[in-house]
Amino acid sequence: METLPRAKFQTLTEQMFYVLLCLKHECYGMDILDRVPSMTENRVHVGSGTLYNLLEQFLEAGMIRETRVEGRRRSYILTEKGREMLNREYERLQAQALDYRRIFGEEEVR
Amino acid sequence: MRKTKRCIAQFTFYDRTGIQAFLEKQAEKGWLLEKISALGWKFRRIEPRKIHFAVTYFPKASVFDSEPSEQQIRFQEFCAHTGWKLAAANAQLQIFYNEAENPLPIETDAQLELETIHKSVKKGFLPSYLLLTLLALLHGGLFLWRLFDDPIGTLSANTNLFTGFCWVILLLMCMMEIVGYFLWHRKAKAAAELDGSFVKTRGFRTIELAMLWAVLIALALLLVSMKNSRMAMLMVISILWVSLIYLLMFGVLALMKRWKFSAATNRTVYIITCIVVTIVMTTLLSFGAFRLADMGWLRREPVETYTYKGWTWNVYQDELPLTVEDLTGVDYDAYSYEWTAEESLVLAQFEAIQRPRMDALEQLELSYTITEVRLPILYDWCEAELLEEFQWRYIDAEEESFGAKEINAAPWGADTVYQLWLGEPYPRYLICYEDTIVEMDTDWELTPEQMAIVGEKLSG
Numbered sequence: 001m002e003t004l005p006r007a008k009f010q011t012l013t014e015q016m017f018y019v020l021l022c023l024k025h026e027c028y029g030m031d032i033l034d035r036v037p038s039m040t041e042n043r044v045h046v047g048s049g050t051l052y053n054l055l056e057q058f059l060e061a062g063m064i065r066e067t068r069v070e071g072r073r074r075s076y077i078l079t080e081k082g083r084e085m086l087n088r089e090y091e092r093l094q095a096q097a098l099d100y101r102r103i104f105g106e107e108e109v110r
Numbered sequence: 111m112r113k114t115k116r117c118i119a120q121f122t123f124y125d126r127t128g129i130q131a132f133l134e135k136q137a138e139k140g141w142l143l144e145k146i147s148a149l150g151w152k153f154r155r156i157e158p159r160k161i162h163f164a165v166t167y168f169p170k171a172s173v174f175d176s177e178p179s180e181q182q183i184r185f186q187e188f189c190a191h192t193g194w195k196l197a198a199a200n201a202q203l204q205i206f207y208n209e210a211e212n213p214l215p216i217e218t219d220a221q222l223e224l225e226t227i228h229k230s231v232k233k234g235f236l237p238s239y240l241l242l243t244l245l246a247l248l249h250g251g252l253f254l255w256r257l258f259d260d261p262i263g264t265l266s267a268n269t270n271l272f273t274g275f276c277w278v279i280l281l282l283m284c285m286m287e288i289v290g291y292f293l294w295h296r297k298a299k300a301a302a303e304l305d306g307s308f309v310k311t312r313g314f315r316t317i318e319l320a321m322l323w324a325v326l327i328a329l330a331l332l333l334v335s336m337k338n339s340r341m342a343m344l345m346v347i348s349i350l351w352v353s354l355i356y357l358l359m360f361g362v363l364a365l366m367k368r369w370k371f372s373a374a375t376n377r378t379v380y381i382i383t384c385i386v387v388t389i390v391m392t393t394l395l396s397f398g399a400f401r402l403a404d405m406g407w408l409r410r411e412p413v414e415t416y417t418y419k420g421w422t423w424n425v426y427q428d429e430l431p432l433t434v435e436d437l438t439g440v441d442y443d444a445y446s447y448e449w450t451a452e453e454s455l456v457l458a459q460f461e462a463i464q465r466p467r468m469d470a471l472e473q474l475e476l477s478y479t480i481t482e483v484r485l486p487i488l489y490d491w492c493e494a495e496l497l498e499e500f501q502w503r504y505i506d507a508e509e510e511s512f513g514a515k516e517i518n519a520a521p522w523g524a525d526t527v528y529q530l531w532l533g534e535p536y537p538r539y540l541i542c543y544e545d546t547i548v549e550m551d552t553d554w555e556l557t558p559e560q561m562a563i564v565g566e567k568l569s570g
Contacts, residue, residue: 013306015219029184030191047218048188049166053226054219072184 009061012089015046019054020086023078026067029055058082115141116150120322122287123203123235124227124294125313126165133197133205137161142207146200148360162208164194164216169229173201174376176367189216202230220302224295231291239284246281253277261495262481265488266457269345272332279321286314337451340408344399355391359384412446418468424448430462432567434474437552437560442466442473456485457492478550480568486545493526496547500540501530514540521558523565546570 012020018036027035029051036046046054055076058064063082068075078086121129133143138160141153166189171182178186178199186196186204192214194206206216217223253274257264264270290312298309329349336342362383366376402408412424428449434440448463460480466473481496483489501514514528522541530538537552541564548568556564 013219013221030188033188033191045214045218047214047216048192048194049164049185049216049226050219050222052185052188053222057222072180072187074184 009063009085011092012085014044015050016054017086017089018044019046019051020058020063020078020082023064023076023082026075026077028073028075030073111155113155114144115153115155117153119151120315120318122290122311122313122315124167124231124291125311125315126227127310128313128315129165129205130163133163133207134161137163137207143197143205146198146203146205147364148356151198159209162210162213163197164189164206164208166204166206166216166223167202167226167230168199168204169202169226169233171199171202171204172373172377173234174363174367174373174380175201176370176373176376192216201234217308220298220306220308223308224298224302228295231295235291236288239287242280243284243288246277246284249273250277250281261488262457262459262492263452266452266454266459266481268332268335268454271454271456272328275328276325279325283314283318283321286317290314335453337453338408338410344402344408348395348399351391351395355387358387358391362387416467421468423468425467430464431480432462432476432478432564434464434476436567437476437556437563438474440474442470444470445473454484456483456488458482458484474553476550476552478548478568481547481549482570483545483547489545493542493547496549497528497540500528500538500549521561521565523562523569541565541568543569 009016015036018039019032022032022035022039032051032055033046033048036044055064059066059076061081062079063085064076065079066074067077119129119132121132136143136153137156138158140155140158142156142161143151143163144154145152168182168185170179175182182199182204189196189206193208193210194213194216195208197205197207199205217226253264253270256270257274294309294311301307301309333342333345336345359380363376363380366379371379410426413427414425415422416425417423423446425446426448428447430447430449433447434442434445444467446463446465446467448461448465450461452459458481460482462476462478462480464476466475481492483492497514511531511533513531515531517527517529519525519527519541524541524543526542528540530536535555537555539548539550539552539556541548541550543565546569548564550564
């Protein structure tokens with residue numbers, strides 16, 4: 001089966017989405033490892049290696065920025081660009097949810 | 111009971127599935143990975159138990175780093191936060207273990223993991239294997255050039271077959287690793303994009319260990335087959351010498367790392383050391399070998415020597431399959447009988463020289479070379495090669511009476527016989543038997559009876 005590669009950050013994976021969501025407020029990188037599960041009632045977990053690489057890539061893409069460096073501890077916050085991407089993903093998910101409701105909601109009415 | 115052990119793990123760099131399974135099995139046997147170095151993987155004894163391992167890659171790390179960078183330590187701290195402790199690291203390869211029953215994996219995004227592996231592979235694994243491929247191709251090419259330039263000389267020496275075999279094995283290993291990686295990467299990329307799954311890696315550990323054993327067995331057979339024990343000793347010294355070069359290069363790097371120099375300094379010093387050590391050590395080895403050969407250390411001792419007109423001549427008393435006495439019944443007891451052999455699994459070349467003393471040159475002289483073709487497929491090639499060599503001086507001669515002429519093979523009991531003509535028949539023959547080809551020089555024209563004796567003694 002032929003698959004099309006997903007353009008970088010055109011859509012966000014669930015893990016990307018929640019990592020960015022955590023960074024609405026300034027947060028230490030390592031704390032995200034605990035925040036994501038608690039935010040999602042343990043439904044979503046981000047591996048430590050995955051989080052480290054995501055933070056590096058988000059920084060490089062200008063989606064987050066470093067706010068504080070204390071030794072090796074660093075804290076980050078979402079940038080305007082990151083917020084835009086998060087919004088775009090939210091709208092995409094919302095559109096998907098609407099489409100779902102339109103299809104299955106009509107069936108339920110019948 | 112020993113507390114540590116070492117082993118050569120021989121894992122493909124990116125074979126994270128294979129490495130994890132291997133380390134989990136080792137932990138169940140009571141061994142925990144502690145260190146990875148050029149000398150192998152070091153384990154320490156632990157209480158046998160189930161431990162989870164995670165093999166990850168840190169592309170920014172380098173084999174030349176004296177200590178982990180701040181970023182690398184931060185990465186390790188992230189892992190420690192989820193219970194993953196660092197077991198050992200070597201360049202980009204980072205191996206963690208976790209004693210929790212069901213730990214959260216370090217990598218939870220297959221696409222990201224694949225990107226990290228690919229970046230690491232491009233930094234260390236691929237350039238090394240491409241360089242090795244180039245080396246194997248270069249030496250393989252040289253071997254082929256020698257093979258076509260002098261097939262009999264090349265194929266009749268086990269050392270040549272061994273080195274050729276080693277280069278083929280190295281080339282196969284490199285191709286397997288490089289092609290194997292790209293095939294796996296293509297499949298893994300498609301799967302990660304499709305459903306986010308990670309395609310298990312498959313290394314070539316069993317095949318590569320089999321190849322390594324094949325090389326070691328071939329080396330042992332080569333050493334055992336060497337009739338000249340001094341030559342075998344020289345071979346062993348050469349192997350130890352090359353190992354010493356390897357140890358020196360890695361020793362210098364290890365020392366630089368211990369002294370905490372920067373990665374850039376370590377790299378520069380390492381490259382310079384590699385070049386200098388290799389040139390100096392191989393020059394010393396070659397010089398030593400030539401010196402020994404010059405001193406006659408590698409030559410056989412003659413049974414006696416004599417001096418004639420200021421020159422020293424050696425006398426040998428080897429047993430020859432055919433002598434002047436067998437052919438003519440001549441009665442002269444001061445001959446030197448010299449027999450040299452160069453044998454391999456596929457071909458053997460024996461040279462016999464029966465020479466009178468220099469003060470009795472009126473006596474008959476006999477010399478012949480027997481080429482024994484042990485691999486039948488090589489026979490036609492050898493015959494063509496020997497025939498070309500037999501008449502090479504005259505092959506382009508315009509006169510038809512110069513060169514090799516086929517003569518009646520029946521008296522020799524042979525399949526084909528050529529005699530050299532230099533305007534008239536010359537007593538040099540190329541006699542082809544079923545699996546043996548004899549090139550013979552005599553001082554006289556052989557009679558049919560003598561031809562029959564040659565056939566009887568030398569036809570194999």
